[in-house]
Amino acid sequence: MSVHRGHCRCGGVEMHASQAPNFLVYCHCDDCRRSTGAPLLASVAFPKESVVWDNLESLAEYGNQESSRLFCNNCGSPVAQKHAEISDRIVFNTGFMDNPDAYPPTAHTFASKQISWLAMDDKLPLHDKTILIKRG
Numbered sequence: 001m002s003v004h005r006g007h008c009r010c011g012g013v014e015m016h017a018s019q020a021p022n023f024l025v026y027c028h029c030d031d032c033r034r035s036t037g038a039p040l041l042a043s044v045a046f047p048k049e050s051v052v053w054d055n056l057e058s059l060a061e062y063g064n065q066e067s068s069r070l071f072c073n074n075c076g077s078p079v080a081q082k083h084a085e086i087s088d089r090i091v092f093n094t095g096f097m098d099n100p101d102a103y104p105p106t107a108h109t110f111a112s113k114q115i116s117w118l119a120m121d122d123k124l125p126l127h128d129k130t131i132l133i134k135r136g
Contacts, residue, residue, distance in 0.1 A: 004046065006097040008077035012058035013070075015092075019050035022089065024103050026120070027130070029110040035069050036078050039115045042094035043081070044103040051090050 004021065007014040023045035032041035053059070060073035063082070070079040080092040094100045108114070111126035 004097065006092055008072035008075055008079060008096065010072060010075040012055065012074040013072045013079055014055040015051055015053050017046035017050045019047050021046050021103060024105050026105045026108045027110055028108060028114040030113065036093065039118045042105050043091050044094050044097060045089040045091040048088050048090050
């Protein structure tokens with residue numbers, strides 16, 4: 001059984017997942033940019049039932065009924081996102097994972113929102129909306 005681990009800067013939030021990720025993506029949406037302070041977010045999703053929180057000492061959550069962001073209330077590290085429409089998964093920021101090289105994105109979402117000066121020539125599929133959450 002493969003174990004996937006992640007932790008924040010101060011160690012106040014730690015997790016491990018026992019199942020393989022089921023989604024790896026770059027997101028260029030405004031919400032992801034603002035929540036990370038970066039020009040895009042690389043993320044990796046795991047089935048919710050496979051995620052075990054090893055340390056929740058400082059896990060905090062901010063959001064609304066549709067989605068929320070998880071972060072460390074001690075060091076401020078962004079940790080993950082929860083989305084109501086995909087409540088069976090937790091979407092972790094790839095930078096939170098102990099071995100981020102193991103989770104290369106397979107596509108770009110909200111590609112039309114990509115910042116103009118950001119050069120991404122990786123030849124990955126480009127989607128104008130999310131491919132994770134199906135909206136009507």
